[in-house]
Amino acid sequence: MCSSNEHLLLYYHVRSRRRKKMTCLETQYFNLNRILLLAIGVWPYKQSNFTRFQFIFLFIILTTSLIFQCSPFISHKCTLDFVIKVLSSASFFALFVIKYIMFYVNIKAVKDLLEQLQYIYNELKDKNEFAIIFAYGCSAKRCTAVLTICGICSLCALIVFELWSEIFHVILPMNISRSHGLPFIMEYFVDQEIYFYWILLHINVSFCVGITAMVGIGTTLIAYFQHICGMFRISSYRIKRAMQINTLKNYKLKNEVLILEGLISAVDIHRQSIKLSKLLVFKIEKMLFSLILVGVISLSLNLFRIFQIISYGDDIKEILLPFIFVTICILYMFVANYIAQDLTDHNNDLFAIVYDVQWYEVSLHIQKLILFLLQQGTKKFAVSIGGLFVGSLECFATLVKTSVSYFTVIYSTQ
Template identity: 25%
Template sequence: MKTMEITWLHYYDIIYKVASLTGMWPFLKSRIKIFRVTLLTLITLTVLVPQIAYQLRCHKSDISCICESMTSYLLSVVILVKIYTFQLNIRAIRSFTQRLFLDWEELKNPEEYEIMKSYATNSRRFSLIYSVYCLSASPIFMSMSLVPFVLDITSPLNESRPTLPPYPGYYFVNIREYFFQILWHAIIAWEILIAGIVAHDCMFVMYVEHICSKFAVVGFRFEHLFYKDKEMEIFKINSYDIYRKKIAFIVHKHREALKFAQLLENIFTIPFAIQMLIATIGISITLLQVTQQNSDVVKSIRYVLYIVGQLIHLFFLSFEGQKLIDHSMQMRDRIYNSCWYEASMRSQKLLVLIMLKSLQPTFLSAGTIYIFSLESFTMVLQTSMSYFTVLASFQ
């Protein structure tokens, strides 16, 4: 294996390990993938069944109980959506990932390699931070159910405080008697399920960052097309336009980046539509739950942490979507900053076509309705607050 290949593989090691453990890495053997995905599904069912059972036991008029159960099992549904997004699009995912690795081998010079490396570094940094955050937040959230037991020891009352389950659910047994068994199951199960969320989101970010790097490399090639590599002096273009083939090649690479972005849109648009709907409803319901916890501080803190987690997840997706939009629209500026006026009229027409194409931003969406951008992120917050206001009016 080449030294350069070893170097860039380093930037995807975290994503590879997490995705492999959860069965989402596209190059796993079929038996291993089926086993791990099946195991992940069964673990999801072990937490989803108590959540649904809790929902069914709620009285129709008890909105508080219904909302509490919904905040729990909606997250489990999101996990299933994320797991099977990769399984139902395995061919497209495998093709995309293969192309990602081949792009490194087609780099022309060290400057392009540094550009690609900077975006791969962003992917690795996100994967590391996101993994640590998610995998540490889950046990902390579950462990807050120990607070009543601790208070019973430090500040005892005439009777024991109500037991706070790790997550809302009906466990078919006495929860106080089997509390620690339920807690350990919750911590282990949710750690595994959260790993599925981490794998999905990290691979998505890896793909978006790679597409952005392709736009950046294409822009770099346009800016330096009319310069000598060493002396950085402008070439005098002759009548035969020696750069026409180079421009055609760069145009092909730009179209390839657009094609990849469209492929990513086709893979994730419907799953993201489901996730966005669930996230909006979940945030609205959780806000309502926070207002109803007048005296239970621990529950209020847990709901607030749940909302913060949802917002962080949504912000990362919106940030990556905004980044893709910016990179696609910056292409015209990169061309304009080059010495395009030194090219022949025929070559200039090719450049104009790309600049016109860049006027229409490349974006990722949820069901072609919600476009992932920072502006849309604020819109979701406003929508969630509107739903929360409507729900609160029924109280």
């Protein structure tokens, strides 16, 4: 019998080990995501009064930028070209606002899901399973780093575009008065010449917040789904390992028990992975639906803006911003659908492995269990948004095709 002190020491030992593991996913695989989300006040594990104030302050900056982009409809005559020019940038900023709201209103659910993912990680059994998670975690970190660099490049391109005339004037000064121009059509209801640099600061800060939100939130979801893909791979590994138990040929009953335990653990982690992926999509389904609709509209309008600039012989430098918006929209659509396709493929790979196992070498009882797994494989698993959009590369092609179709419709009205 252990004494009460020994029980207490054992309790704190287990608790310290669990605490150490609890920080593992956050510090090892979500470190850059944490930095990005802390910068905009939406990291799930660090919610305080200051971060709430931070969110409100940055959200006001972001939404007022969208409002001032739509306000020219009040003070200007609305022709079709004017409406398209205003909405091409406003619709892109609407994506920022939707994405920012989507994560914040579901921040508790995201925290709970990350904790459940951590719990599954704590239950991993051997070094091979940890190696699988490590590989997928590193893949998610690389994706986060690449998309962060793309976001920084987009922000730098916007700043250079805004200050190009100022830089050119410093290099080649001319003794003529010149007016300042904003990158978008905006109406602040003040003298824009006097407050030009304040307005420019507001635009840059809002774009910076929006890009950080898009990259930080997007890459966090990517990392989350990448870890679920890793869980699918672990499930496949457990099935193969269970069916390769043949070292105890003289103990068939013990072999059967070990195989059953391996198959049950594989089914359990597979079931939990599907549950986590569906639960996250269910929580943010409405916002994702809005993102898809606004994304298609933004892509169509900015494609048309590029066509207008090229066709009408406008200043070629004006093509930079619509090109950035189109590139970001297409890249975001592709990455989102690729991750969804990857989840489906990993699920299918699991049942392909079940088909390939040497089922004929095991007992009839286990053969029936394998048959049950094969029947489960007939149920198609995919990331679905409202039953209308099924995440896949085919869906990506459909969204781009739809955007081009809308662009064609707008062109035909000219």
